[in-house]
Amino acid sequence: MSKYTEDDLREELKTKEYEYGFYTDIDSDTFPVGLDASIVRAISKKKKEPKWMTEWRLDAFKIWQKMEEPDWANVNYEKPDFQAISYYSAPSGKPKYDSLDEVDPELLATFEKLGISLDEQKKLAGVAMDVVVDSVSVATTFRDTLLEKGIIFMSISEAIKEHPELVKKYIGTVIPKTDNYYAALNSAVFSDGSFCYIPKGVRCPMELSTYFRINQAGTGQFERTLVIADEDSYVSYLEGCTAPSRDENQLHAAVVELIALEDAEIKYSTVQNWYPGNAEGKGGVYNFVTKRGLCERNAKISWTQVETGSAVTWKYPSCILKGDNSVGEFYSIAVTNNYQQADTGTKMIHLGKNTKSTIISKGISAGKSQNSYRGLVHVSSRAENARNFSQCDSLLMGNQCGAHTFPYIEVKNKTAQIEHEATTSKIGEDQIFYCNQRGIETEKAIALIVNGFSKDVLNKLPMEFAVEAQKLLEISLEGSVG
Amino acid sequence: MLRINNLHARIGKKSILNGIDLEINPGEVHAIMGPNGSGKSTLASVIAGKEEYEVRQGQIVFESEDIAELSADERAHKGIFLSFQYPVEIPGVTVTNFIKTALNQMQKAKGEKDMPANEMLKRIREKSEMLEIDRKFLSRSLNEGFSGGEKKRNEIFQMAMLEPKLAILDETDSGLDIDALRIVANGVNKLKSKDNATLVITHYQRLLDYIIPDFVHVLYDGKIVKSGGKELAFKLEEEGYDWIKKEVNQNV
Numbered sequence: 001m002s003k004y005t006e007d008d009l010r011e012e013l014k015t016k017e018y019e020y021g022f023y024t025d026i027d028s029d030t031f032p033v034g035l036d037a038s039i040v041r042a043i044s045k046k047k048k049e050p051k052w053m054t055e056w057r058l059d060a061f062k063i064w065q066k067m068e069e070p071d072w073a074n075v076n077y078e079k080p081d082f083q084a085i086s087y088y089s090a091p092s093g094k095p096k097y098d099s100l101d102e103v104d105p106e107l108l109a110t111f112e113k114l115g116i117s118l119d120e121q122k123k124l125a126g127v128a129m130d131v132v133v134d135s136v137s138v139a140t141t142f143r144d145t146l147l148e149k150g151i152i153f154m155s156i157s158e159a160i161k162e163h164p165e166l167v168k169k170y171i172g173t174v175i176p177k178t179d180n181y182y183a184a185l186n187s188a189v190f191s192d193g194s195f196c197y198i199p200k201g202v203r204c205p206m207e208l209s210t211y212f213r214i215n216q217a218g219t220g221q222f223e224r225t226l227v228i229a230d231e232d233s234y235v236s237y238l239e240g241c242t243a244p245s246r247d248e249n250q251l252h253a254a255v256v257e258l259i260a261l262e263d264a265e266i267k268y269s270t271v272q273n274w275y276p277g278n279a280e281g282k283g284g285v286y287n288f289v290t291k292r293g294l295c296e297r298n299a300k301i302s303w304t305q306v307e308t309g310s311a312v313t314w315k316y317p318s319c320i321l322k323g324d325n326s327v328g329e330f331y332s333i334a335v336t337n338n339y340q341q342a343d344t345g346t347k348m349i350h351l352g353k354n355t356k357s358t359i360i361s362k363g364i365s366a367g368k369s370q371n372s373y374r375g376l377v378h379v380s381s382r383a384e385n386a387r388n389f390s391q392c393d394s395l396l397m398g399n400q401c402g403a404h405t406f407p408y409i410e411v412k413n414k415t416a417q418i419e420h421e422a423t424t425s426k427i428g429e430d431q432i433f434y435c436n437q438r439g440i441e442t443e444k445a446i447a448l449i450v451n452g453f454s455k456d457v458l459n460k461l462p463m464e465f466a467v468e469a470q471k472l473l474e475i476s477l478e479g480s481v482g
Numbered sequence: 483m484l485r486i487n488n489l490h491a492r493i494g495k496k497s498i499l500n501g502i503d504l505e506i507n508p509g510e511v512h513a514i515m516g517p518n519g520s521g522k523s524t525l526a527s528v529i530a531g532k533e534e535y536e537v538r539q540g541q542i543v544f545e546s547e548d549i550a551e552l553s554a555d556e557r558a559h560k561g562i563f564l565s566f567q568y569p570v571e572i573p574g575v576t577v578t579n580f581i582k583t584a585l586n587q588m589q590k591a592k593g594e595k596d597m598p599a600n601e602m603l604k605r606i607r608e609k610s611e612m613l614e615i616d617r618k619f620l621s622r623s624l625n626e627g628f629s630g631g632e633k634k635r636n637e638i639f640q641m642a643m644l645e646p647k648l649a650i651l652d653e654t655d656s657g658l659d660i661d662a663l664r665i666v667a668n669g670v671n672k673l674k675s676k677d678n679a680t681l682v683i684t685h686y687q688r689l690l691d692y693i694i695p696d697f698v699h700v701l702y703d704g705k706i707v708k709s710g711g712k713e714l715a716f717k718l719e720e721e722g723y724d725w726i727k728k729e730v731n732q733n734v
Contacts, residue, residue, distance in 0.1 A: 094699055434570045434572075435584075438644070439555055439644070440583055452575035452623070
């Protein structure tokens with residue numbers, strides 16, 4: 001974290017508009033708007049999928065048609081018109097690249113602007129990248145290195161073709177098609193995403209990293225990610241997102257499934273920085289994501305997220321602690337500013353004996369935003385000696401924002417130990433004055449206070465992500481105090 | 483260095499300072515004493531630039547510049563330091579991180595680059611040793627769970643790090659036991675030079691046994707009603723403030 005200096009921050013803070021608000025002009029192969037069974041078939045055909053996958057999608061589509069869009073979350077938004085979205089958009093005429101030279105230069109320039117040039121990424125810290133731009137994977141690096149260890153890291157479209165047995169066995173097992181409205185929709189029309197398999201006993205030597213990016217006007221992004229850690233393996237997976245600024249709302253409904261088999265461990269870290277809309281609340285991404293992991297015996301799954309973007313966020317990365325002694329963790333920072341709305345949290349479902357879960361949630365609200373934590377801790381009757389510790393802290397800036405906490409606790413076994421702590425605080429004028437008196441200007445003072453507040457979660461992120469996350473916190477709160 | 487002319491200030495509708503005149507020159511130590519509610523802490527806050535207070539009349543001139551319109555951080559950049567009576571907590575921000583941020587912001591205001599890490603560490607080591615501060619203390623969250631003594635020692639540590647021209651010590655002795663008081667006073671004395679000045683605000687004479695003032699002023703009802711040498715402090719200690727009140731009321 002040491003490389004990021006105050007001067008860098010100062011530069012960042014000068015930019016008042018959304019940082020990554022630019023648009024790359026890439027030739028796209030885009031479907032007409034609208035959704036019916038024929039579109040679902042066409043997506044599957046376009047991706048040259050086997051028949052079982054096509055059927056799977058169609059089944060999901062049927063389920064989705066019978067469902068209704070949920071409205072229990074503490075958010076208000078204009079419901080998307082699903083017939084006004086184009087369900088497929090791929091950078092045209094280039095299914096695969098062997099080297100970066102073949103990649104559209106304009107696309108590379110986009111990455112450059114984001115500060116994540118692939119060239120640099122290749123050299124840096126052993127980070128392999130599976131880059132997803134508008135639904136089709138255009139560059140995959142380090143695959144060979146990974147293959148030596150038997151690790152499979154590729155787009156899910158490729159995996160469907162190359163490792164159908166693995167995909168077929170696990171897809172939809174943690175998040176069934178029937179799970180919820182958006183999961184069903186995703187199952188029917190998912191465009192692309194990442195697939196990762198770590199074989200038995202293998203410790204993945206590098207952080208696996210995917211950058212998602214919504215690029216085409218009016219195309220929804222339906223990512224599908226499947227991570228399988230076989231027995232006694234370990235993987236740390238990073239997911240980071242940015243999107244160009246745009247006036248109309250964009251829908252993002254991803255599904256992420258994690259499977260940690262016996263003694264395996266998965267760390268899944270997310271930095272989400274999609275366009276939050278402008279200061280008047282116009283535009284911005286709808287982020288309706290379903291993320292869930294399954295832990296077998298002695299397995300562990302940690303979700304860490306830094307959510308600063310999107311106009312509306314609806315997201316509950318969860319753990320099903322099925323196996324005895326399994327462990328689930330959820331560390332979250334959610335920042336809302338201006339008119340942003342976030343309803344986020346987790347579900348820890350304790351099924352096995354001696355299962356443990358930890359929840360640490362830090363919500364920061366500014367402007368006229370609404371920030372809700374919603375979490376469920378469920379202990380089933382068979383889960384002897386289950387333990388949970390939850391801590392939900394809210395930090396408010398100004399008088400017009402809201403922080404809400406909705407903890408649900410269901411305990412059906414007397415041996416369970418559940419602890420829940422919650423605090424709400426405000427950045428006080430006294431704190432700001434104290435910093436000011438030491439020569440620290442107000443914006444910097446807020447950044448300092450917010451970083452201090454979020455420290456427990458920031459510490460859980462891999463180093464390179466922590467730096468980015470810290471910057472994001474500061475950028476997303478700029479102008480929030482007059 | 484600091485010249486205050488006919489300063490009137492209020493908070494909300496309540497007038498607290500009612501015409502303060504005060505002049506402090508480099509190398510001097512001034513003490514302001516006075517009963518509770520006389521406006522001592524307000525005076526400190528107003529000099530430091532706390533926005534809640536409205537300056538209605540008068541000037542605050544620091545190094546020949548009227549600073550009334552400057553924000554608190556700008557005043558800090560000019561070399562005004564306030565040791566708070568009640569330092570605030572900033573959870574998750576370590577003492578080291580905080581002082582590093584402050585020092586580099588000061589550097590930036592002067593148009594200078596960040597202080598190199600090794601220089602910073604050296605300075606931190608030096609100053610913490612001077613104030614007998616344990617190394618572990620530096621990695622604790624700022625003022626969180628600190629004892630009264632630790633808070634005050636930390637204030638003086640920051641002062642030592644920032645090397646201000648004018649240091650205002652607001653009730654620095656409150657909450658200190660005798661050992662801590664000696665350490666803190668020692669620190670303040672070591673930092674004194676012919677170029678900087680100190681304004682000690684205190685209710686009791688006790689601190690002035692350690693930090694010897696050149697001038698003592700008595701604040702009552704928002705005005706300096708009496709000034710003198712250090713002997714004035716002894717008289718106040720012995721006789722209390724009643725005689726001052728009487729004097730003032732007779733004059734009215």
